[in-house]
Amino acid sequence: MTATEAPDVLAPARLGPIRLRNRVIKAATYEGLSHRALVTRDLVDFHVAYARGGVGMTTVAYCAVTRDGRTDRHQIHWTDEAMPGLRVLTEAVHAEGAAIAAQIGHGGPVASPRANGAPALSPSSFFHTTAFSRARAASLADIRRITGAHAEAARRAAAAGFDAVEVHLGHNYLASSFLSPRLNRRTDRYGGPLENRARFAREIMRAVHDAADGRIAVIAKMNMDDGVPGGFWLDEAIAVARWLEQDGTVDALEMTAGSSLLNPMYLFKGDAPLREFAAVMPQPARLGVKAVGGRFLRSYPYRDAYLLEDARQIRAAVKLPMILLGGITGRPVMDRAMREGFAYVAMARALLREPDLVNRLREDAATPSLCIHCNKCMPTNFTGTRCVLTDRTTTRGDTWGTPEGYVG
Template sequence: MTTTQPVPDVFSPGKIGPLTLRNRTIKAATYEGLSHRGKVTHDLVDFHVRHAAGGVGMTTVAYCAVSPDGRTDRHQILWTPEALPGLRKLTEAVHEQGAAVSAQLGHAGPVANPKANGAPALAPSRHFHKTTLSFAREASRDDLRRVVQDHARAARMAIEAGFDAVEVHLGHNYLASSFLSPKLNHRTDSHGGSLENRARLAREIMLAVREAVGDRIAIVTKLNMDDGVPGGFWLDEAIAVAQWLESDGSVDALEMTAGSSLSNPMYLFKGDAPLDAFAEVMPQPIKLGVKLLGRTMLREYPYQDGYLLDDARQIRAAVKLPMILLGGITNKVIMDRGMAEGFEFVAMARALLREPDLINRMEADPGVRSLCNHNNRCMPTNFTGARCVLVDRSSPRSQTWGTDAGYVS
């Protein structure tokens, strides 16, 4: 779809709900691996300050778990009163650079790590997770009510911490996304069966977040278009869910994504699948399993700029909500193409890990292209601090922003 409206310049201001960004570029959520015991560290602040100083309109802090049992890593940011001082320091530091900051909220569901969390992972139906070598248990109605309210509570705390927006994670077969998947959701109650039932949890979460924050901050939703798994959630159903979210009035902007962290994570990223790098950071016996069987899960897909555009334009044609184009945004040409096809914003991840100042350089010279070569060796670094392996990094600092004298170890 080519819009008949004037095509905005990607470097012009843009609105998401009540929020106006200085430009239309967003640092996409990529788990940084830089929090510690659920709190903010200096390194996490520095990470987002680099991207804010580098020119993005908004940077996204990921991943901020709404519940203790919804973490994929025991050190992930958890919405607790103890985490708030550090989160305030982070938002203040980003605002000093002139950028907005969003918090990605979610519950990992069957992707969560039950051994590290000390609590069973939740899923729509009982599910065996190959990475954690454990079963996720079927979520009860009480579990679902709790998780919905945990999202609302986290959104209220995001306002208290100074965030300008929240991005609610409905993708990658995390909890809400796993309910959307007919492959994972075998329930026969009000949250299983028809698409309307399978989408119920996602809609309940979004409505609870909207009720919690009103129009005080912007609400973005990251929604799967395709799980990349036979029998999973696919584009035709994603169109319907996007339309329901729009009619509910619970969302200010949509960011479409793809892939399954359970079964096909490389479906989102495209490019190389660095098995050796993944195996290196895994404990035994998972390390051996990755080496022997990794190709069955870490498949390689050819990379091209704007690789999610073909599917995302199907959603663009079906809704009037502002949309954020994700996937292979590396140069001004693909940015302009997205703008011309009706997308109001673009989100970048790997390209900014490689060059945090890329936006400033592109604005100064539209011919600048990202140096990212899509080797994907940045992906395993989220266990040790997300970065491009082609760029040196300084030694990490382990202190966290605390509640008393400033910092605690």
């Protein structure tokens, strides 16, 4: 594609059934700002800042499809009590001219047994070293229940005013762990060859697509590479992307990488903030991070557009619109993504540093990002996700709804 053929990243565009004012999406970054599974004023303000700052769409992360799929005890899941606050949130973002998506999924082996009062689920049983408990192998009843919960989450997202859902098929959350040959040792129709390991993800996407019924856009966020030996790899990701395209269940693909369970820094690249993670951890986890955290939180060299090389191979294999994630920092990288055939770009850390970056890029394409990729924003999701180099503070604020049945 030539420069003259490439779309303008800051011009309006369609995403499935919806229209975005530009092609820049605020990527899902867990905010740590919900309280007792309800929307707070801080969560609303967080997303309004990106809408006011010029993004085409902001993404709320992470909304678990079931209570046992949460990775944090305060995490929103799709209860009746959460709906009033979610409507406040979507209306506030729409008032600023932006669209809003909800990231939906089940944490699986990444879910918190302590917060949920239930064992983590996995394709196969294993000892959960970070939780010091055994993850339970998902039964066929669990698979049916969680597939249906994804559909219900999509219906509720549409009812709450969301413009899109982003289905989490990455980072070794439940659907991703089924894709992984390292984590999935099942011998039934959900294990073994790739076609079987991909069955759960495909069933989820069919259920979400049918529930969305053309009212909202459906995005799949899927790993290209787990970043661990024996894990899901790019050649298999290409095959799954083709199957999703054939199924006709997805409006756009967002490719990601890494395992929140086994190698979380593989997605982010750059330095691992071990000291900052240890500071927010309770004992004995704090001692563990200090002693052996470098084995789990590894450092990787950072470069702009660091997922482009692999995502380009997915791009060549499918005709689906694709969102480029990973090291999107400024106009040169955005324009390169457009020339390479990507339809949208997703930004995370650069926007945490400067929520108004898109507006400033519109005024001056040479505007540099101030993000230095120190990754010290990562541990702040325990207390309210933010760039530590800014003065922004969080209080959690008011909530909308009543947290019935909440167990803290």
